[in-house]
Amino acid sequence: MDDSVFLGAIAIGLGALMAVVLFVPFVAIQYRRTGSLTAAQLVLWGAALVYFFAIWTYTLLPLPDPTTLRCAGVNLDPLAFVDDLRAAATRSGGSARAFATDTAVLQLALNVLLFLPLGFFARVLARRGILTALLLGFGISLVVELTQLTGVWGIYPCAYRVFDVDDLLTNTTGAVLGSLIALVVPRRPAATAPDRPRPVTRRRRILGMVCDVLAYTLVGVFVSVAVQAALVFSGNRDLAISTDIAGQFGSYAALAAVTATVLVTGRTIGDLAVRLRYAGGPLPVAVTRLTRFVGGIGGYALLDQLPAGWGLLSAAFVLTAGILAVTTRGGRGLPGILGRQGPRDSREDPPTGRPDITRSGDARRP
Structure with a gap:
């Protein structure tokens, strides 16, 4: 392979890896800086990230052999x-x-x-x-x-x-x-009123779901790597190699993170990133937080704890949740069906008393 092609491939690979790691905070920052996120912004920032690594790969690599x-x-x-x-x-x-x-x-x-x-x-x-x-x-x-x-x-x-x-x-x-x-x-005109509520689109709902899955996965990976490194450097290399204790710690830590986020705030990490919240409906807050958890990333995380042979079940859950997010009224999806709620922009004024779920943009009573 030509050196220039190889160095370009390294830059693209590093840029793609960093894009995955930074995706959730990037989405959250953009929604607070500009009020929304467009496909053009996503592509341009992704290209800038790859370019950042290209500068270093093309100017510093390949590194020489110290002996020659x-x-x-x-x-x-x-x-x-x-x-x-x-x-x-x-x-x-x-x-x-x-x-x-x-x-x-x-x-x-x-x-x-x-x-x-x-x-x-x-x-x-x-x-x-x-x-x-x-x-x-x-x-x-x-x-x-x-x-x-x-x-x-x-x-x-x-x-x-x-x-x-x-x-x-x-x-x-x-x-x-x-x-x-x-x-x-x-x-493009400078962002005006980034705190002004925006329409809740299905694309925005899917973006929030992607952020949820990415956040859950990355927490698990980071914790697993940290535990694996701790075992190796503490002299327990055989334990690290012969068991999946690091993977189990990572999986439990990721489940704990998404559970705490939803039960404390009533919103998933993806909801927080794209500034959404579920509102309306006749059910108590404690119940709707539970339905938000089970009908969203929590349901996937719980199924992910099952033995390896049950992997298709979690995949089916993700597929079902995605289909419902784009086919149900207002994009309320599985959490909205379970909790009898609809997604709203979190920048809207909080409702006084019990909101009516038949308002525009929300789900209607079934």
Whole structure:
């Protein structure tokens, strides 16, 4: 596999992994920053995350073998690239194609292109202009160059790539150009009144359910890894290998987390992320919290505790819950059917007294 393709695959893989880890907090932050989350925002932020890792993979990898390391030099001449371009022009013999494909010219162009998305994302996502792009481009490029110069901050005895001030100039130029290019992108109006209630759509309900499953899964994974590491470093390596005690701890911890969240707040982690709550109906609060738990992530979590042979049951539960979320009136889904409630935007004023579940956007009495 070509090195550039391999490094790109690493960046995509790391970006995808981090996107999964950060998805729930990202959704929660976006709903509080802008009041909602669009598909375009999701795609752009995902691309920015992959790009963040691409900067490091393409500038620092592959790492050299310490036994064959050859120390690299330092270029402190900020105009050395001019001499390189002159030499390229001489080698090309007046041919524009030969000049454009010369190694020195390509290296210069790639340094500019590598940081071009940085300025683009700074303007489109963070609404920051040229000055911010310039400072970001210079700052990140400087960190990259210093990492190379110090041999990854002392891991290697010397620099394994040339510290080049020309790279600082070209990288910063790329970031500024990216900011200028982003000017042609239609600018969305700044978020107004992020605390204003929004319609409860089925897509929003599904997004909340995805956040629930992700949060439950990640809590289980993190706790399992922590317990496994604790067993290994405490001298219980055989116990860690021969039993699934770490997995059991993780599963119980995830179940405890989602149970406590619903029973204390009446909302799941996904509800909190997308700012939803179930309201209405004639049932007492204690009962509706229980139905919210059983009809949502709690039901899945309980089924997930069953032996491995029962895995299809939890999968069937997820499928059923998803179908009901998009086919029932107002997207009330299984929790709404069990609790005789409907989902509302949590930014709505809390109801006084017992609410009527026949209000617009809520479920009607069956």
